[in-house]
Amino acid sequence: MMVNTVNKNIQAGKLTYSALAKMAGIVIGLWMLAFNALAADAKLMASSFVALPDNKLEVRFDFDVPPTLPKSYMTNSPARLVLDMWGVENTLDTRLLSVESGNVDKINFAQVAGRLRVVVDLFEPSAFETRTDGNSLFLTVGDRGMAKQEVAKVSKAVAADSAARPVVSDKTRINGVDFERTPEGAGRVVISLSDDHAGVDVIEEGNNVVVNLLGVDLSVSMQNRIDVQDFATPVMFIDSMASGENVSILIKPSSEPYDYMVYQTNNQLVVDLKPVTQAQLDKIEQERFPYQGERIDLDFQNVEVRSVLQILAEVAEMNLVVSDNVGGNITLRLKNVPWDQALDLILTTNKLDKREMGNVLLIGTAEEIKEREKIELESSKSVEELAPLRTEFIQVDFRKASDMVSRLNEAKLVSERGFLLADDETNVLMVRETGKRIEEIRATLRRFDTEVAQVLIEARLVTANTTVSKDLGVKWGLGYGDTDSSGNAISIGSSISGVSSPGSVPSGLMVDLGAGVTSPASVAIGLASNTGLLQLELSALETDGKIEVISQPKIMTTNGKAAMIESGKEIPYQTVEDGDVSVAFKDVVLSLEVTPRINPGDRIAMDLVIHKDSIGEQLDNGDISIIKNALETSVVVPDGQTIVLGGVFENETSDVVNKTPLLGDIPVLGALFRNKSKSNTKTELLIFITPKLVRESLSAQ
Template sequence: MYKDVLWLHRISRVLLVAVALVTVNTAIAGPLLYDVRYNPLLKGETELQLVFDEELTLEPKVQVFNSPARIEMFFDTAELEVGLNDVAVNQAGISNVTNVLTDSGLKVTVNLDRLKIYETEVHNNLVSIRVSDNPLTESENEDVVMDSGDVSGNYINRIQSIDFRRGEKGEAKVLVFLQDTQAAIEVHESGGKIYADFHHTDILDDLLYELDVLDFGTVVSNIETFKEDGLSRVVIEPNAQFTFTYQQIDNILTLTVEKDETQNAYLDGGVEYQGRPMTLNFQDISVRAALQIIAGYNDFNLVTSDSVTGNITLRLDGVPWDQALDVVLRIKGLDKRMDGSILMVAPAEELAAREAKDLKAKQQVEDLEPLYSEYIRLNYAKAENFADLLKTDRNSIITARGSVSVDQRTNTLLVKDTVKSIENIRRMIETLDIPVQQVVIESRMVTVRDNVTEDLGVRWGFSDQGSSVGISGSLEGAEGIYNATSTSNAPSISDRLNVNLPISNPAASIGLHIAKLANGTLIDLELSALEEENKGEIIASPRIIAANQQKARIEQGTEIPYTESASSGATTVSFKKAVLSLEVTPHITPDNKVILDLIITQDTRGDTVQT
């Protein structure tokens, strides 16, 4: 009897604990997603319906990604019905809907073939997602896009303002304020910069600027905005190693950039993963099972080597499947190869050894492969140039057993090699044996000498005779004037000049005997002027045809002989060119413009120097 009472007491304790656990679970459990429906609508739209078992009290957080195109919705404290992880749709560009439970709640992902216009609405226990498969045109946007305000044309949203702030811990915060909550935002790192791409989003012209934020003392030094075809881009330039996170709450995108103090050089941050996101949370699972889950998520066939062993613990939330696969392989020293839809996994050393063995076997087959002869006639290029290209020591196209010769008369290549090598040679000739662009260059070279000489001369004289004085241009003239009894025996004109500044060899002059006064006064004046111009022109107009990237030269002149003495005492006659030459190398750009490299010379014979 005592044992029965004790047994009943233990059962009651277990029942009480079970009831308590059920009560606690009921208290903390959120709405349960138990069905996903889809219905085609008019105008190329499809409506997805997420059905919960109770009314939703909070709006879901929605994020849109462009690569791969998807819409992600987050429901806090929500639950998921068993067996509802993946729902195939295949309607209006919607491939499927995946539902994953995370630590913070439920994540619903709508996978698309491309970015689309959408609208979400929550009504009681039903979440409706209307997705349009129509292209983004102005007329269709007016019918599909809801509550878009002034947004029109090919845009579903608009950037209204951009703000920069310094956080409490010195981090940089870039805030982008959107007009609406609908936004397809893709944030990625490339070349040491952060690119935030807002697809099908307009931006005000006043916001297209470059902002220097170095004075804020953060890891970010510059912010620049761009507007391209249907894309608004915000480029953030850090000045040190960095890490970044971003989130969209309502119509505000907040991008936080912090200095990376623990950068691990082992990780290759340059790899961009494009796979669909997946969540893995396993404790001490075998590597084979983890690989099987990843392969099944992508409908791959999996082949693993017998050397793949061991266990692994995974906790990955929303990670692209290809990144998750690389992490598993890297930790276990494995590598992969893809052959169509077959995923082969083995240790890296084993795969490398197998490939080396395959290459060695392939090389042995090539060494035993029969040789064939082929005659290939060229149309535009010279056969000997192609032969030199084929026979280069580095990266030779022909095999070690192959040979190539040239028939210059017919411009033909005579090739003897394997079938594969001959096919490669033919492919190369089809690519390179094409007409080369040519350009006709007409130039005019002018040499002008302009020597102008201008001279101006004047001669004038004043002669006068007084009772005791004589005035003239010289002592002889003054004496002659003083002793002269009349103007007939006055001194010569050269002796009567007070100013005698003539020019040599004047071209023309004018002389005036201005006055012969009664009292014996004489005034003489002569003006002379010379203007001499010596102009000479040497004009050359060469015309030359040059091929693209090929040097062409034209010259005209003489060769000047000169003697050279050798150390033995013998002399030889050499020639030096004295020519007017034009050397040109054209570069024809794809838009039919020409870049020219010009070298012009005009040589003349100098003075003879005795040595």
């Protein structure tokens, strides 16, 4: 809507007042930065400066808690010193501190993305120093040209000694430009520097992010393009280019929307490009520029403020009430500006304020509106103190009544005159309060007293055991029995008992190295005569076994509540203490402990503890060993999907040879004096988890 014609009816002629427009832009920009400031851990309470000898300047920043040293860097053109104070909130009334002393022109304070950025405008680049003392941070800035004088001294010293050693440049160098993908899917460009003194200037040119490094060396081999399209991040290419004494790192993003952040840690400068949705991008733009009104043009010279307010009310199609204390004239020229932004500019310039009540716009001086609201608040308190109390009973459906009492008291919804009483048997709240507070309590209960979502967690523990073994052995024996010419018995055998019976042939095994399993496959040969006995048995065994055990515990719980299920047995064992024998028990259990939390998008975060025990071997003292498998982790899983939490794989191989010393090592014949056994056992444990949301419809069914 164009309103230039209104100007002709009010006053002839036009005057461009660019200074006022610039000042208004600065005011609005600072207001937006303050509006977007995040909650901080420390607060900047005061700032001051004092001149020091040798034309130095010391700036003092006072905080509510002891501060940490900020990240800092300096730019040469323009000469600026930048201090980034992370987690600090600016509570100063002004965003600009005019200094004009020493080498410092002015200091700007800007609240950006979770940090307070302090920009010190210098007349020339110079040395600086930061230190902390108690709750204060001190910044000392050197004299004009100090940095140049120090460089000159270094150059002179190098030149004097150039005959003895080569000249080494003291400029900051880029040691590497690397890229990585963060777990959140952001593209991270890491610029490694030789020191942390480089001047940094990051700007947006079109759709590109350009990192300008001032007074920095970049080798020819590093002046190239890095293609990172395959990493699936907002970054496509990284171009490194040198221009004179400066270096530019151009980051070319994809066409998808993104947000970027720059920070420096010691000698590393990091640029993160994070993907954002279109909705998030719109929200960011709206926060940066919150005005959504119809755009208009205003071009007035020395016109009454009340007349301009009337025009804006007509554009906004709102009723207007202006206080008698609003007066004076204003000159402004605004092109294509939202009407609500124009209104804020006029109000800020004339120390006015506004309140919106439905379709009515109330405008008055800031002090007048503040005093009026103070009177209304005091009146409201007086009315509440005199309002009659009444008693009501409120049924709580899904939560515990006593828990709701704690929540309501924490919210300070109960006055000193009223009280709350809970009956958990009937789950009813008794409320004694004014009518207004009872309605507030009912509204709060409606938000808290909702059905809690439930989650069914199913775990599967699969144990697979595969065993392959081979056993090959031999048994044989030799006996001889006879009498000599004198009638004496001669016996040869493997058993002492066999040689004590005159006239008999001893029996028994000389080598007993058969397959070490009951009833193996075997072949036996026996040769006997009146005076001799030969026994031979060959045995072999091969086994192949597979065992699979599936344990599947399930448990259901509500959102945010811990739950546990356990199944198993207790194994008794004896203990001896001071000569007294007693029986104790060991638990052999399968247990599942879980605390689920339902996140947006039906994604379920879980804190899990899983135990699977089994009975092991019996020890020499008669005790039973326990084989334990445990897992403790935190995961996020979409509703109804199954993931593998972890697993354990064991592979046990054995190769055992039992033999008669020396005889078992004889080639070929040594096989009669040895036994071979080979086995291979593989055990694998896999743990799966599947969370499922229990919907209301399923509950009803």
